[in-house]
Amino acid sequence: MRQVTLIATAAMGLESIVANEVRDLGYTDLTVENGRVIFTADVTAIPRCNLWLRTADRVKLLIGQFEAKSFDELFEKTKALPWEDFIPEDGEFPVIGKSVKSTLFSVSDCQSIVKKAIVERMKIKYGITSWFEESGAFYRVEIALLKDVATLTIDTSGVGLHKRGYRIGQGDAPLKETLAAALIKLTNWKPDYPFVDPFCGSGTIPIEAALIGQNIAPGFNREFASENWSIIPSNLWEKALEEAEDLANYDQVLDITGSDIDHRMIEVSKDNAIEAGLGDLVDWKQMQVSDLNPKKNNGYIISNPPYGERLGDKKEVDKMYKDLGLAMQSYPSWSVYVLTSNEDFETLYGLKATKKRKLFNGFIKTDYYQYFGKRV
Template identity: 75%
Template structure:
């Protein structure tokens, strides 16, 4: 197949972090709103699905063109090289979205794209019938219209990349694995430093830290839609999975702890850690944040505390922020990172942040408050 255009999709505001991950895999890329675009080969499809911690999914761009009428959409879609990607028996649902475009009916655009791809494949595979048996591998096509420009992609991930495969249980508002990895990447943590999440919930942040700390690919424990595609082939996938195995640092010691006030969440965290293969590596215990003390130095605290968004919860949450500020003020050498939608966090916590960064937790606008502690001394 050779070179093709791949798109790693990203939550708003973290494109630069996804782009750094893509470059770390060895691919030059450009950044647009919500996506990172790079030219690469089949193997990159496997590697980017396995390794990208902060991207939402990996897609292959099949074509992009201006379309202001249904005829134009049909003809230009039909003219693309679908037969290079889709086998004769491909199962290919079409999803869509339209923003600020004349073709605003998404369902009409979906059915037109579907018809155009069917026509293209009939010609490519020299089929007389109007009906294709969609019994084979899965290729989800997306038609995305933005300001009258149509972009057609095929999703190479399957379920979103945040689904790492270790979550056997969760609480009521679990942080997405991709956001957890983003938070860790925005800190100064290195695997040789203590790491504590004082609001661990179902254990997502500690587990993501362990994956990062031991350089384990986040996709090691799951499958992807593109594993079924003949034109990539099993051997390329096997090579990519072998690389994951070869680069993992299973003997890297880690000091990672998760705390939560709710003993049921501690059990959920332990179950998820076990599923991820980290039973021995991570410790979880029931504790309220105001009781946290430690005699370790140069550690990192990362948390996604309750925000107090619900009626009647705000006061309790703000009191807890205040107590947290008191407890953490004793940790001279530690760095603290907290994600919350409470705009008054710094005042309540009792200290201005070194830096803050706007992030979205789902649809909630939040800030990541960063309190940098001193750098650990270098070993001579």
């Protein structure tokens, strides 16, 4: 089986979570860097990682990495890479790019040079004198320059891995599914513990919890760019899907509740949960946070409430945070995890967090406030 080098890209602050997921899939030869986890594996890892990685943004195939300070250097070193080992004669291969702190700062020029270099290489290898038709499978090439080091990859995922395929409705500021999964992974929640998201919005966190709770592969209901690649025999995708089906634990009983003050969001959440194949697995309630009344011990609240960044929302959001703190005073065995950019959260909640972790929600700097319950 062909060995490849893969890059699982990660949002800032989530690299260690992505690395743990890669290890859990059995790929232990890895390196963790800013924004990515690099690992070697055989090509079976491409379907498996796309299906199973809950917190990674994409899975990219590394073709080559080298220093490039001139366009000639970029052209010749790109042309020297074995593109024909990955892209067939009829492959469609657009080139995208980015450049950070590099001599070659014109992204459009870098893209066209890389495209030309790949074409020249493949013309020689395939014995073609005319244009490539590019009518076959899709291979999106990326040239990423960082401090004059060029990294050339092909994206195996297609649309980002946060697109699970179940979100048919959303609110004003939807949380990415990958970040929602990471918020859960950063806790000690297990499927047999109660779970509540009192600010559930379109239901992303409870839905991700249910997928984790029943060990359902997050990519099970979507398609990937590399499904039609000639380097991955089609039976490998079939095997990966069979493995995902076999490992799912549909009999796992869950106690997961998503609630929100907005009845419209509850309807959206229900629709999204059904689209995810979860049916009535999650209990959805229209409720304000002051009415929280857990019936069991040792539960978990994991939530991404409104941040109050819009001026008109501030008073309302401040009250939500106070109400949450007051409600949870009566439930010391419960652990509470809240993601917010509101720097007054601890004051409003009424208690200093056991632990805080800096994370980014998109481009918003946030803190993940963690309150550990006392087990009973």
